[in-house]
Amino acid sequence: MRDGRPGVPNPLQTTDSSKKDSRPSAPGSLWPGLGGRTIPGRWNGDQWPSFVAALRGKGVLIHEGRPDTSIYVSDAGGLAHCLPHGVVRPSSAADISEVLKAAQMYEVPVTTRGGGLTTEGESVAFGGLLLDMSSMNRVIAVDTERMTVRTEAGIFWHQLAETLRRDGLDYLSAPLNLTSSVGGTLGVGGIDINSPRLGCSADQCMALEVVTPTGEIVECSEAENPDLFERVLLGYGQFGVITEATLKIRPFTPIIMKYFYYASLRTAMEDLQFIAREDAADYSGILTIMDKAINLLVAFDSDERGHEFNRRFRRHLRGHGEAYFGLRMAGHYLLRPWQFKEAAYLIGRRLKLFPEFSRPEYMHNGKITDRTVVFSRAVWKFWGGSTMVIPDLAASEEKFIEAVERGNAVCRKYFRHYTLYCVGIKLSGRKERYEMSCIPPDAQEIAFGCEFEPMLRETDHSRDYLQSFKNEIYDIGVDMGLSYYRFGGMMKGYIRKAFGDELVDRHYAMKLKADPAMVLNRDVIF
Secondary structure, three states: OEOOEOOOOOOOOOOOOOOOOOOOOOOOOOOOOOOOOOOOOOOOOOOHHHHHHHHHHOOOOOEEOHHHHHHHOOOOOOOOOOOOOEEEOOOOHHHHHHHHHHHHHHOOOEEEEOOOOOOOOOOOOOOOEEEEHHHOOOEEEEEOOOOEEEEEOOOEHHHHHHHHHOOOEEEOOOOOOOOOEHHHHHHHOOOOOOHHHHOOHHHHEEEEEEEOOOOOEEEEEOOOOHHHHHHHOOOOOOOOEEEEEEEEEEEOOOEEEEEEEEOOHHHHHHHHHHHHHHOOOOEEEEEEEOOOEEEEEEEEOOHHHHHHHHHHOHHHOOOEOHHHHHHHHHHHHHOOHHHHHHHHHHHHHHHHHHHHHHOHHHEEOOEEOOHHHHHHHHHHHHHOOOOOOOOEEEEEHHHHHHHHHHHHHHHHHHOOOEEEEEEEEEOOOOOHHHOOOOOOOOOOOEEEEEEEEEOOOOOOOOHHHHHHHHHHHHHHHHHHOOEOOOOOHHHHHHHHHHHOHHHHHHHHHHHHHHOOOOOEOOOOOO
């Protein structure tokens, strides 16, 4: 029992792991013999038939059976696998309200899923009900006077972009992979190469419609129900299901892209931080081919901004043009013929990857006319696969370079080929939503994040090997007092280590108050 309620385990109490349903009970507990992974046991409660009957009585359609559930067996990471008992594809907030009211009554876990782009099993349902939000994908209204859009939260970013483009408009900040959903992104943050200037996607949100874990349908914003608004944004799905969102928008502009190449990772990161501090570009980020070829990209929404960059800031950057950098690299490898295989990999990767950023069908007068398509297709083509492992670290400006250099050393230890993606995140003061999130606690005006991603397409590693790699990255975060962009799921054992018992216990108490039966996304964090 927990607080007088039978059948619901307390995540803060240790249970006998020899029992059949040995779900890890403490957020910091780890399953033995699984390479340090935290994996929940499958829920097999006998309340399921009563739950289904109650929902069908309310007119909510539940899809059961392998044809409907098996397509949700894993997420983009491809390392966590399990099947829900059933799936609901809601058409309204009212449907979700009925689902959560019944879930509280019958203590059935409910897992929400948008694009399924999690990599640690966060959107995998370990039994119970899976709520597929992609069925709620309408753009409700575009307000060109207030420059906002109201949209259902299950819409993918590329769908939203396509609708906005018809009116010459665009979103402000969204994740690079635009097959993620708006609601899922707002729940975790959402970063883009314009985040150093505009902040994360969650900070572009003006208002939400939320279904709470107990089934209330609530409008919230900074002025109306602000506590719920702050808890849901960057709340990792713990405090409600986002059903509608009002987001800031802007006029659409093609972008002018410039590339600078580095052989020194530290130098490139210092220049990235310089650009963010000086607000020198509209977009900036680092993309590497291992730590041998580092590309700093900067981009501009207008010719005026590009001219200002050339006049005021270009001379401060230490990167080179591609031709000069290529000659330097050629000289380096000619003196090291035993490294020709590495050189061939770098050349092959460059020849395949960078043309994707300048495909003629997405260019006009030297400008990218649709970064939505360009970056999203590049992400999936070169980083997507049956297995994706993307541990990350989020740091204050002062700690960022050391964190990335230590993480890069771990990548070199485990893999021959990998990539790093680094970007800044402008903060909107010190909002409550930043607590226990991807925003590190000691960051002030800007934070920086780095994703460490091995190239797994042509390799075969055990899950334990991959988890050991991830653990070493996460250990850096614990040691340096950092945060993580993708926390939860299989790495939730690190949450207490990273944030401390006091903060985690306080958030657990808030979760328990909002979700008495602990049914909504309960295996993600708690």
